[in-house]
Amino acid sequence: MATTKTAGNKASKSTSKTGKIENSEFHDFFIDELKDIYWAEKHLAKALPKMQKAATSPELAAAFEKHTTETQQHVSTLEEVFGLLGEKPVAKKCDAMAGLLEEADGIITDTEKGTMIRDAGLILAAQKVEHYEIATYGTLRVFAENIGHSDVAELLSQTLDNEKATDVALTEIAVNAVNEEAVAE
DSSP states (O other): OOEEEOTTSOEEEOOOTTSOOOSSHHHHHHHHHHHHHHHHHHHHHHHHHHHHHHOOSHHHHHHHHHHHHHHHHHHHHHHHHHHHTTOOOOOOOOHHHHHHHHHHHHHHHHSOTTOHHHHHHHHHHHHHHHHHHHHHHHHHHHHHHHTTOHHHHHHHHHHHHHHHHHHHHHHHHIIIIIHHHHHHO
């Protein structure tokens, strides 16, 4: 890669013929953030069955079961992304997801088993996770586009769409039954 001078006399790396920026600080940052969400997805895949078991509503339990399978696919997709980038899939602890999953555990501990109040809390916790994932995948998709990895951007976009659909499904469960029943308890 050629190094060019930019305004302000800073050296910057130019893009290769494929449009991909490799061995740059931004590329390294992108990889680091992929490692972060990889850790997050792996740990979420372990946490969702516990949330499923804690759920009272059969619909919520089914949603958690479905998302466990989807989350395992997200892990596989990220492994494919690492491969496309010529990187080994390595997880880096995601403090945000660790905190969100700790909060979900707290909701299970602090609410009574078999109540819709617990389910409302589980939905809250799950939607916080989904919103974190939506923000992360949306940004990582744009990063991939910016560094010329349209193949990676497409994979991240598919996961983003799935996360958005899960968020909508959780909202529907909350609005159609759980919240009203929780208020009545």
